[in-house]
Amino acid sequence: MTIPLVVTMTSSSHIYPKLHNAAWPGLVGKGGDGEPPIELETLLDLTASAKVDGIRFDGIDLFVFDPHVDIDSSEEQIQALAEKVAARGLVVGTLVAPVWPPTGGGSAMGEQAERDQFLQQVEKTCRIAADLRSLGVRPYGCIRIDSASSPSLWTEDPDNNQRQIADTFRRACDIAEKHGERLAAEGEICWGGMHSWRRMVELLEMVDRPQTLGFQADMAHTLLYLLGHNAPEDALLETDHDWQNIELFYAKYQELTDALRPWTIDFHVAQNDATVFGSGSHDKTGRHCLPDDPSGKLDIPKAAGYWLRDRTGKLTKACQHICWDGCMFPNEIMLNPATWNNVLASMISVRDAHGWSVDG
Structure with missing residues (x-):
């Protein structure tokens, strides 16, 4: 099926x-x-100032980590954050929970103390998210999580580690539900137990809380699921795939998105050049590109349709907002207003192809 x-x-x-x-x-x-680091207020200003044919960004997704957002923020600090966002005509969507050990979290498949640290970070992030919602600046969005574990460690005891991650995620669901939130597990090949599309589906099914835990599809990261860098057994394309063979690519992309689309509740527009970096044979991850990078492998609006429409071409409308994701760019690029106009234009192209009206 070709997405219309x-x-x-x-x-x-x-x-x-x-x-x-x-x-x-x-x-x-x-x-x-x-x-x-680039200050949050600077990023808010750049976001609010971007404009293409009269269209602006509607909001911003946040990382709950210093110096942007203190995870132990007081009510006064959360109020101040809400005011900063609203003053620029923006809203907040998804929040990234800092679940990794270096940020105060712990492995979702680690010892009990580590798993408790993971859940503590989810709890604190949900509190901030709920407060922003009650303040009227967060009308939609999820809490983004991952396993905070590497594929190389996961492979030492796959069955037990997958069960441990699933148990931690179920406990995280309990926390999210208490705060009226949903969790989105990011599909990226550097997270143990989530490092292949098949394992990602397996984990979501093991948790079995579809009303609370869904999938965050990032176009840059999910592209690498096809190549199986950290899970060769689940590769859908050869690592040396001929990118001129568009027909084969989209046939396999269809297989990938069919498996994960039913779980997708959060979506990142992004570009990727299909290269990886990282240490070891397992712990690789992908490189984001700017939307107009000539080495990018994705036709962004077309590829986005495979996530945002079902096999019949009908819009799923599962994501009230979509977010640009592009990391590891030099500050010179990120502080250039033209960068965000180009990003916004790419976002608009996705909505032009796959958007809907308030009555639709």
């Missing part, structure tokens, strides 16, 4: 999905011996 890309309405008629930028590229890969 006929645009039947103008972008001005498309109310959904709302278009969001992401704040975490200002933190990921920054600090230490590298470039300094």
Whole structure:
């Protein structure tokens, strides 16, 4: 099946999905011996200032981590955050929970103390998310999590580790439900137990809480599920795939998206050049590209349709907002307003092809 890309309405008629930028590229890969982090207020200003044919970003997704958002924020600090966002005509969508050991969390398949740390970070993030919702600046969105574990460690005891992650995620669901939140597990090949599309589906089915735990599909990361870098047994394409063979690519992409689309509740527009980096034979991850990078392998609006429409071409409308994701870019690029106009144009192209009206 080929996803239909006929645009039947103008972008001005498309109310959904709302278009969001992401704040975490200002933190990921920054600090230490590298470039300094980019302040949240700077990213908010860049997001609010971007404009293409009269269309602006509707909101921003946040990383609950210093120096952007203190996970132990007081009510006054959360109020101040809400005011900063609202003052720029934006809203907040999905929040990234800092579940990893270096940020105060712990492995979802680790010892009990580590798993408790993981869940503590989920609890604190859900509290902030719920507070922002009650303050009127967060009308939709999820809490993003992963296993905070590496594929190399996971492979030491796959069955037991997968059960442990599933148990931790079920407990995380209990926490999320208490706060009226949903969790979105990010599909990326560097997270143990989530490092292949088949294992990701297996984990979601093991948790079996579809009303609370869904899948976050990032176009850059899910592309690498096809190549099986950390799970060769689940590869759908050869690692040296000829990218001129578009027909084969989309046939396999269909297989991938058919498996994960029913679980997808959060969606990242992104570009990828199909290369990986990282340490070891398992712990590889992908590189984001700018939307107009000539080495990018995705026709962004077309590929997005495989996630946002079912096999018949009908819109799923499962995501009220979509978010741009692109990390590890130099600050010079990120501080250039033209970068965000180009990103916004790419986001608009996805909504033009797969958006809907408020009445639709």
